[in-house]
Structures are given as C-alpha cells and as structure tokens.
Amino acid sequence: MRNIPRLVAMGTLALIIVAAVAGWIFLAEDAPRGDEAWGGVDVNVIQKYAADAGRVARTPIINTDQGDLLLFVFTISGAVGGFVVSYCWRKLIGEKDTVKSDCPLRQGEREQP
Amino acid sequence: MKEHYKGSLIIALVTAVGLLFLIASPAYAMHIAEGILPANWAALWYVVAFVFVIPGTYLIRRKTRDVKGLMPLLGLTGAAIFLISVFPVPVPVTGSSSHPSGTPLGAILVGPFISTVLGAIALLIQALFLAHGGISTWGANIMSMAVVGSFVGFGAFVLFWRLQAPIFVAAFAAGLLGDWATYATTSFELASALHGTGSLWGMFGAIALAFAPTQLPLGILEGLFTGGVVSIVYQRRPELLSRVIPYVFRAAPAASKEGS
Numbered sequence: 001m002r003n004i005p006r007l008v009a010m011g012t013l014a015l016i017i018v019a020a021v022a023g024w025i026f027l028a029e030d031a032p033r034g035d036e037a038w039g040g041v042d043v044n045v046i047q048k049y050a051a052d053a054g055r056v057a058r059t060p061i062i063n064t065d066q067g068d069l070l071l072f073v074f075t076i077s078g079a080v081g082g083f084v085v086s087y088c089w090r091k092l093i094g095e096k097d098t099v100k101s102d103c104p105l106r107q108g109e110r111e112q113p
Numbered sequence: 114m115k116e117h118y119k120g121s122l123i124i125a126l127v128t129a130v131g132l133l134f135l136i137a138s139p140a141y142a143m144h145i146a147e148g149i150l151p152a153n154w155a156a157l158w159y160v161v162a163f164v165f166v167i168p169g170t171y172l173i174r175r176k177t178r179d180v181k182g183l184m185p186l187l188g189l190t191g192a193a194i195f196l197i198s199v200f201p202v203p204v205p206v207t208g209s210s211s212h213p214s215g216t217p218l219g220a221i222l223v224g225p226f227i228s229t230v231l232g233a234i235a236l237l238i239q240a241l242f243l244a245h246g247g248i249s250t251w252g253a254n255i256m257s258m259a260v261v262g263s264f265v266g267f268g269a270f271v272l273f274w275r276l277q278a279p280i281f282v283a284a285f286a287a288g289l290l291g292d293w294a295t296y297a298t299t300s301f302e303l304a305s306a307l308h309g310t311g312s313l314w315g316m317f318g319a320i321a322l323a324f325a326p327t328q329l330p331l332g333i334l335e336g337l338f339t340g341g342v343v344s345i346v347y348q349r350r351p352e353l354l355s356r357v358i359p360y361v362f363r364a365a366p367a368a369s370k371e372g373s
Contacts (some may be wrong), residue, residue, distance in 0.1 A: 009276035012285055017333060020289075024329040028206040031326035039205045041211040042146060045323045046303060049316070050149045053307035056172040058148030058247070065244040073242055074199070088189035093349050 144236065144254045145299065147247025154306035159252030165260045166233050169226035176227065188351055190219045190228065193342075198258060199245060202334065207326040213335035214258050214286035217266025217291030221284060223341050224358045225263040232259025238317075252371025257298035280347045281340040288339030292332040296324045 197215030219228035
C-alpha cells in the first residue's frame with residue numbers, strides 16, 4: 001500500500017510517454033516544413049505564423065549570421081561552454097574524494113578515502 | 114581509469130558530440146527572433162519576466178554568501194543551460210530540428226529563481242552573438258524558456274519526488290514537462306500578440322500543434338538527459354542538491370532513496 005503513490009506517478013508518466021510517442025508519429029506527416037531539410041522550428045513554425053500575421057524577423061543587432069562567421073561563433077561558444085561545464089563538473093564531482101560529506105540524506109553512506 | 118575521471122570523460126564526450134551537431138546546423142533555434150513581436154507585447158513580457166529575474170538575482174547574492182562552494186555549481190548550471198539551449202537536435206520522422214531548454218535541469222540543481230537568472234543570461238548571449246532570439250524579444254524568451262521551463266520543471270520534480278518516485282523518474286518528469294511547457298508558452302506568446310481579429314485560442318492551438326511533432330520526442334530526450342544528470346549528481350554529491358534547495362531534499366522519501 002505504501003507504494004501506491006509511486007505506482008500512480010510512474011503509471012501516469014508511462015501513459016504520457018506512450019501518448020507522446022503516438023502523437024509524434026501521428027502528427028509527423030502534417031508537421032510544417034520549410035524549404036530546407038531539417039529546418040528549425042523557429043523558421044518552420046514561429047516565422048511562418050509571424051509572416052502570416054504580417055510580422056517579419058529583423059536582422060539581429062550584431063549580425064553574426066553571415067557566411068561562416070556564425071559557425072565560428074558557435075564553435076567558440078560551444079568550446080568555451082564545454083570547458084566551463086567540464087571544469088566545474090570536475091570541481092564538483094571529480095574531486096569529490098577530497099570533500100567531506102555533510103549531506104543530511106546520506107551522511108556516512110559515501111566512501112571516504 | 115579512476116572512477117572520478119569518468120564523469121569528466123562523459124561530459125567531454127557529450128560536449129564533443131554537441132559541437133559536431135552545432136557545426137552541422139548552426140542557425141536553428143526555438144527562440145522568438147528579433148522583430149517578431151510588436152513593441153507593446155515585447156515590453157509586457159519584459160515586465161513579467163523581470164518579476165522573476167530580480168528575486169533570482171537577489172537569491173544568487175544571498176546564496177553565494179551563505180552556501181560555501183556554490184560558484185562551481187552556478188558555473189556548471191549556467192554553461193549547461195547555455196549549451197543545451199543552442200543544441201539543435203534533428204528529429205527523425207518529423208524531418209525538422211529544435212532544441213531542449215536546459216532550465217528544468219538548472220531548476221533542480223540550483224532552484225527555479227536562480228535557474229531563471231542563468232537562463233536569462235544564456236538567452237542574452239545567444240541574442241547578442243549567436244543570432245538566436247533577439248534583444249526586443251528577450252523578455253518573451255526569458256518568460257518561456259527561463260521562467261516557465263524552470264518553474265514547471267521544478268514543480269514536476271517536487272510533485273513526483275513527493276509521490277516517492279525514484280530520483281531518475283522525478284527528474285525525467287521535470288525535463289519532459291518543463292520542455293513542453295516552454296513551447297506551450299512560446300505558442301501563447303505568439304498567439305496573444307499575433308492573433309489579430311481571429312481567435313486567440315484557435316491560433317494558440319494551431320501553433321502548439323505545429324510544434325508538437327518536433328517537440329513531443331524532444332521532451333522525452335530532455336527528460337532522459339535531465340534524469341541522467343540529476344541521478345549522477347544525487348548519487349555522487351547529494352549534498353549539492355540539499356544545500357541549495359534544502360526544503361525539497363530534507364523531505365526525501367525513503368522509497369526514492371531505495372529506487373535511485
């Protein structure tokens with residue numbers, strides 16, 4: 001009986017997932033498509049409906065969407081972001097053996113060197 | 114290989130794969146682009162968004178003073194939100210691309226208000242330098258991705274956690290529902306500004322239905338990712354979670370700890 005809330009939660013989630021997969025397959029044929037294969041929903045959905053309402057996207061204030069400039073900016077930002085994630089992950093998780101746990105959840109459960 | 118290097122290796126591999134995707138198709142975003150919203154609607158969403166951003170900024174100041182070692186967690190969360198929310202994922206069968214939000218994960222790690230601020234910063238950088246979103250639509254994009262993504266994700270996590278779901282399942286629900294809620298909000302923002310003399314809810318339904326074939330599977334992907342990351346953090350450094358949002362994790366149900 002103690003597991004009933006847990007079963008209800010997991011059953012509800014399972015139903016949602018099944019409905020989502022069914023919806024994905026059922027609706028895929030009618031998905032709005034742009035001129036390019038694998039186009040983004042910003043163009044295929046947002047800009048399509050905006051254009052129908054007479055609104056057109058303006059050029060960004062700093063327009064990096066020119067030739068390979070955007071590739072460059074994406075690569076740099078991805079590399080910097082990846083470095084920050086990796087560095088902080090290592091500080092938080094990788095160096096865990098040097099940190100003494102004071103967690104109220106699992107005090108004494110974790111291995112200490 | 115020592116165990117504590119495995120996490121770093123996984124992150125490095127995920128980042129490398131992410132870069133490959135970014136290089137393959139750089140310009141696809143979910144954010145509302147510059148100029149799409151009329152000025153009055155853009156201003157309204159600025160006001161609503163900053164109702165959440167200002168307390169979040171205050172919380173960051175207070176938490177960084179009170180919680181020791183919070184900065185690496187903020188750095189990790191902010192960078193993760195930035196990367197995840199410019200990570201275009203091609204969706205098979207549908208034939209289009211979109212990307213997850215990252216803010217449900219951020220909300221579980223640092224709380225919804227702080228996650229909102231980190232999401233807002235990520236969106237600002239994307240609008241300024243990556244041609245993703247826009248300065249005039251920053252408020253609307255903060256509202257959909259940072260505010261709604263964080264709060265719905267956090268709410269779903271707390272609900273499933275209280276229902277004694279395992280940590281992975283609770284975080285999965287957060288990622289799934291946070292992602293879908295983000296796109297539902299984007300649909301509402303567009304519909305409310307652009308429906309003209311037509312029906313607001315009719316246009317909202319049409320836009321949401323257009324998002325659905327791409328976003329339904331992407332929500333599941335975001336759920337899996339969020340569940341995986343939160344499970345790893347919970348297993349290896351549970352004190353990270355309990356320090357930042359103690360009122361959730363101090364009430365950890367016994368069944369969840371068993372199931373994690």
